Amino acid sequence: MGKKEVKKTFCGICGPCCPINAYVEDGRIVSVEGRKLNPAQGGGLCSKGAASKQYVYNKERVLYPMKRVGEKGSGEFERISWEEAYEIIAGKLLPIREKYGAKSTIFYTGYPKWYRPALLRFANAYGSPNYCTESSTCFQATNLAWQSIYGNHICFPDMMNAKTVMFWTSNLYHSNTPMSKMYQSFKKRGVKTIVVDPRNTATSCEADIHLRIAPGTDGALALGMANVIIQENLYDKEFVEKYVHGFEEYKAYVETFTPEKVSGITGETPEKIIEAARLYATNGPAGISFSACTIVHHINGVQNYRAVQILPALTGNYDIKGGNPTMAGVSSPCNEYGKVKRYNGEEAIGEKDFPVWFDLSCEEAQCTRLADYILNEEPYPLKAMVAFGFNHRMWPQPEHLQKAVKELDFFVNVELFLSDSSKMADLVLPACTSFERDEVKVLKGGRFALAQKAIEPLGESKNDIEIIMEMMKRMDIHDEVLDQGYENYMRYILEPSGLTLEELRENPDGLQGKVLIQPKERTYEEERFHTPSGKVEFYSETLAKYHDSYGYDGLPVYRDFRENSEIDREQYPLILSAGARKPHRFHARVYRIPWLSGLEKETLIEMHPDDAARFHLQEEEEAVVQTPAGEMEGIVHLTINNYPGVVHVYHGNKNGEANELISKDYLDPISGFPGYKSYFCNVRKKTEGGES
Amino acid sequence: MPYRLTFDRSKCVGCYACHTACLDAHHQAEDENAKSHRAIQRVTDEEKQFEKNICPGCIHCGACMRACPAGAVYQEEKTGLILVNQELCTGCRACESVCPMHVIHFDEAGKMEKCDGCIDRIREGRQPACAGVCCAGAITWEETK
Secondary structure (H helix, E strand, C coil), rough: CCCCCEEEEEECCCCCEEEEEEECCCEEEEEEEEECCCCCCCCCCHHHHHCCHHHHHCCCCCCEEEEEECCCCCCCCCCCHHHHHHHHHHHHHHHHHHHCCCCHHEEEECCCCCCHHHHHHHHHHHHHCCEEHHHHHHHHHHHHHHHHHHCCCCCCCCCCCCCCCEEEECHHHCCCHHHHHHHHHHHHHHHHHEECCCCCCHHHHCCCCEEECCCCCCCHHHHHHHHHHCCCCCCCCCHHHHHHCCHHHHHHHHHCCHHHHHHHHCCCCCCCCCCHHHHHCCCCEEEECCCCCCCCCCHHHHHHHHHHHCHHHHHCCCCCCCCCCCCCCCECCCCCCCCCCCCCCCCCCCCCCCCCHHHHCCCCCCCHHHHHHHHHCCCCCCCCCEEECCCCHCCHHHHHHHHHHHHEEEEEEEEECCCCCCCHHHHHEEEEEECCCCCCECHHHHHEECCCCCCCCCCECCCCHHHHHHHHHHHHHCCHHHHHCCHHHHHHHHHHHCCCCCHHHHCCEEECCCCEEECCHHHHHHCCCCCCCCECCCCCCCCCCCHHCCCCCCCCCCCCCCHCCCCCCCCCCCCEECCCCCCCCEHHHHHHHHHCCHHHHHHCCEEEHHHHCCCCCCCCCEEEEEECCEEEEEEEEEECCCCCCEEECCCCCCCHEEEEEEECCCCCCCCCCCCCCCCCEEECCCCCCCCC | CCCCEEECCCCHHHHHHHHHHHHHCCCCCCCCCCCCCCCCEEECCCCCCEEEEEECCCCCHHHHHHHHCCCCEEEEECCCCEEEEECCCCCCCCCHHHHCCCCCCCCCCCCCCCCCCCHHHHCCCCCCCHHHHHHCCEEEECCCC
């Protein structure tokens, strides 16, 4: 028997990065268990985290620097040394920068996210404004909508102190499973819950009110609730008078959204819309829980979310305990996260198409139309890409993007796995997982912890930030923080908190920062809102500025995607929703984990039984989904959880890619986000002409 | 018996964590086709029009032990867990139909396979993998008086 140890580390598979105990024997992970660092965590894991061992020891892991020797896309690579890899990078990038300018190089990051500030520093030092992330199609539009109203970063609900919580399109039990005990505590604490979701889910079934609306109609529902709240004088008049910009125009607009009209749009009854509006407005403090991207995956996404996000200000729930506060509990300052600014001295990609993305800066360029930008040299030639975790399956029509990426003169992808996206790269460099490195974690409540390296990196894989530092060194480009090496980088992150790296090493469960910032409510009483008017903008001046040039509205105007006249609804009678949450999936990455991929057949075309009957389809039958953008084969799965008329397919699967069905031009004109969750489709039997 | 492993299907949210944790506890990463001791079962709540996939597992009730004519299934003294001695199993499958959770499998040689309650972990003072990983409180591991 070898040496057994328990290493206190963190998962890195999806966003929340839950704490994990890794049981290690002879330098190898034998098993993993959840760990409890704060009262909201139950100490368990989700299925993805529980499969960590198969994620780390996956046969698709890239273990050595690899140079492409075959055609692009062929997957033929040969092992080279790190030295040679760095030489190739410097030898390719520096001449490209010289000839086409630094802006011709795209710096891209997919998952995981932990090294992002360092990559942004790299892009800045190199001189490119084109630092982009997967958030060009994922979260940032949600924040953009919020910023256009309040001028700050999105404020999440204070669930521990709320009397009512409204969950707007998130299935908590499947999106952040380790928080389940906290969700269960609502009932015990007498907290009222409202869930807005087209599907019946474990979360919606527990709600006091479930508003089951047609996908993409969220804006109409929020305007309808506002209509009730204003009509019945349930809004916070004092706050509105003092702090809101554009209330009269807004009020006149919502007057037309009567519960009856909204019922016609959303499919929910007027009674339930009224009941939910009254509960949210009167049983305060009330918080709204926003999902990361569901609402903004519709072509009216930003305006729909603006309509929803206005509700806290309308009802006096903005920046109060139990509502949507600006400061959720005590915090401790740190460096890096959200503090590194993007170089914006030159036009970035996406800037002409989506100007508001840059006005309400999220410190990244908008690369949703990346394929077109590369192929059309728009707004200028793009010749190289330095990517970490580039995954073309995050975009609509991913194969189109693959073809565009092929045109680049140089593409290096730093990855955990030899993905299909990596096969287009000239170089693939092996990153290590969260289990194979030390990392400073910034936690809630002003706490910090050091994620311990549980095992030595597999093969010659390395920590992403050390790879960034080496690349920069070889190109002789500098950043004062990254020049100091990785240990000092961790110290730099911690510095403002008053903690040292040594103290964290000695306290594996983490410590609270020595410098603490106590939460304050109603911060707006002392500091104006960071919007053009200095107020909460129900009428957004940032958007209205582009009314004539781009057709944006200052008010949260509802436009129904179903009124799209270009699409023949007789040919495409069903609505397609790609990528709705599944508990054991996360984009493309975990399909390669057999313990997870074995949980259900691939690729499932999930339909309501009534729809299946209408199109003569049966459970487990092979079928084809067709949209104006393309076709995909899969297996029919019937579920009464679905909203009738809506077909769900999860994305990211190379054997049946739902995103291939979404047109690359079906975008929200404000954010550039694809309408992943409300496109148009039909479903037919695989063998044409077959009778059931 | 000193411990009790329970499963509450109403609390189960269908996240599959226990199904996967069971594999992690009993298998190497390379065992791609390994079978979890927890099953997947579709249940429907007609009133709420809601379906979910729950993962029932062995509750160590002893029904299989009582049904076994070969004496291959026994109760471990200290923990109260119901275990199988595969050498004694004749493969008659008398246990299969009496299992209230439908979680008994047979290996390639036809020998009965069942949940061992992660007995090695219990001996180290830990809890079964499924109970530890379950965030919804649907699986519990309790000491009984």
